[in-house]
Amino acid sequence: MSPTPSGAAAAVGGAVDTVLDRSVVLGFSRIGPAVRRRLPTWPADPAPGALIGRHAAVTGATSGLGLATALGLLRLGATVHLVVRNPEKAERARATLLDEVPDGAVEIHLCDVADLDDVRRVSAELLAAVPHLDVLVHNAGAMPPTRTESPQGHELTMALHVLGPVLMTELLLPAMTGRHARVVLVTSGGMYAQRLREDDPEYRTGDYSGTTAYARSKRAQVELLPVLQERWAGAGVEVYATHPGWADTPGVVDSLPTFHRLTGPVLRDAAEGAETTVWLVAQDPPPPGGGLWHDRRERPTHVRPGTRTEGASVRRLWDWVADGARLADGGARA
Template sequence: MTGERLARAVDTTLDRTIAPGYSKVGYLVRKALPGWPADPSPHALAGRHALVTGASSGLGTQTADELAALGAHVHLVVRDSDKGRSVQDRLVATHGDRFTLWTADLGDLAQVERLATGIAATAPPLAALVHNAGALPAQRTLSPQEHELTMALHVLAPVLLTERLLPTLDGNDARVLFVTSGGMYAQRLRDDDPEYRRGDYSGTTAYARSKRAQVELLPRLQERWEAAGVSVYATHPGWADTPGVLDSLPTFHRVTGPVLRDLHQGADTTVWLAAVEPAPEGGTLWHDRRQRPVALTPRTRSTAAQVDRMWRWVQDQLDLPDRAA
C-alpha cells in the first residue's frame, strides 16, 4: 500500500470512528499524514472582501482573524454590538483597519433583509460568505416570524442572506460556506416536521436536525447559485472548544475537554475552502480538508423526494422563485 493510500485509510478510519477523528488528535494525525492539502497562498484574499456571521466569539472570530491574515477585508456580522466592537478593536489591532461591523439578529428574517440591503448598498463584491451564526436553545423557541429558532437561524436565514447578496457575489468566484456540525450524522432529514412540532423537544436534537437540513440542501443550493459563479460548501469543525459548547453542552465540554480542538483547528477547513485555488467541487460537505459523506448509515440517508420536500418548504417560507434572481 502506498503512503497516500495508507493515509486515506487512516483518515477514513478516523472519520468513521467519530471520537478520534473529531478530536484534536484526528486533526493532528491527518495533518501529519502524506497528502494533506497545501495551505492557500499567504495573500490569497488580498484586496478581497469576506463576510462572517456569528463573528463575536468562538469559531466566528477565529475565522474572521484567519481570513484577514490572508489579506481579506472582513465584514463582521454580530447580534451584540458591544461584543462586536470589542472583537473588531482586537482584530484591528492585529491586522489594521480592514473590518466592517454589522449588527443583526439573524433569527429574525426581517433583520436579515435589512442587513442584506445595507451590505449590498455599501460593500464591494464578496469573495466569501461564511454562515457561522448558531444557537442551541434549551426549549423550543420561536423566531419573530414564528419559525422554530434553529431552523430559522441555521437554514432560512443563510439561504435568504445569500439570495439577497447574489448580486454582490455574482461573477466573483465566490465561496458560500455553512459551518455545520458532525452531530447531524445522528439525525435523519425531517422534511415531514421541519419546525419540530411533534414529540418532546430537545435542543440538541433540533440543532442536529437543522444542521442535517443544511447539508442535505447543498446540491440544490449549488445548482441554484452556480450561475452566479458561486461554490457552496458545508464544513464541520469537529469537536472544538468554543464558548457555545461550554454554555450549551457543559457536560460534554467537561468530559471531552482534554481532546477538544482549539479554535484554529476548528476553523481550518472553513478558511481553507474560502481561499484555496482552484475551488473544489461545490455542493459538498468537508471536514479536515477532505470531502466527506453526507450520511454514514442507511437510517440517515435521504431520498431525492425528501430533499425536494425540504427545499420546497424553504422556498415557501422565504417566498423564493424557482430560479435565483
C-alpha cells in the same frame, strides 16, 4: 507547496485519514488534525496574502468559531465584515482582530440572522457598502433549551441555520456573481445522528430537545447542499458545508456542559475548528461545491443506517425553505 505523494503513500494516507474519520473520537477531536497534518495527503496551506482584495462576511463572528474564522480570513488579507447581533461584543471582536492584524480592515454590520426582516435589511446595507463579496460564511448558531420561535414564527434553529442563510445568500448574489465566490455553511457532527425531518421542519410534534433540534437543522443544511449548489451555480458561486470537529467554544460550554466536561482534554481550539473553512475559501481554483468538508477533505454526509434521504424529501424541504424565506421564484430552481 506540498510535494505530490506517490501512489502508495497516497493510498496509505487516505486509509489512515478514513480510519480517523470513521472512529469519530479520533477524527473529530484534536487528535485528527495532529495526525492528518503529518500524512503525505495533507494539502498545502493557503499562500500568504491569498485573500488580498477580497471581501468576506462572517455571521456570528464575536467569539468561538466565527471569531477564529474572521481572524484566519483577515490574516490572509481579506476585508472582513462581521455580521453580528450584539454591538458591544462586535466592537470587542473588532478590537481583538485588529490587535492580531493591526493593518487589517474589519467592518461591523448588525443583524439577527434568525429574523428574516433583519436579514433583508442588512443584505441591502451590505450591497450598498461592499463593491463585491467573495466569501460568505454562515456561522451564526444557537441551541435553545426549549422550543423558541423567530420573529416570523419559525422554530429558531431552522430560522437561524437554514432560512436566514439561504435568504441572505439569495439577496447578496448580485455582489457575488462572477467573482468565483464561496458560500460556507458551518455545520455540526451532530447531524450524523439525525435523518431529515422534512415532515416536521418546525419541530411541532414530539418532546422538544434543543440538541435534537440543532442537529436536525444541521442535517437540513447538509441535505440542501446539492440544491443550493445547482441554484447558485449560474452566479459562479460554490457552496460548501464544513464540519469543525469537536471544538472548545463558548457555545459548547453553555449548551453542552456535560459533553464539554467529558471531552475537554481532546477538544480542538476554535482556530483548529475554523481551519478548514479558511483553507477552503482561499483555494484557487476553488474545489467543486455541493459537498461536506472536514480537515481539508470532502466527507460522506451519512455514516449511520437510517439517515439517508430520498430526493423527494429534499424537494419537500426546499419547498418549505422557499416558502418560509419568501423567495421570489419559490422553488423554481430547486
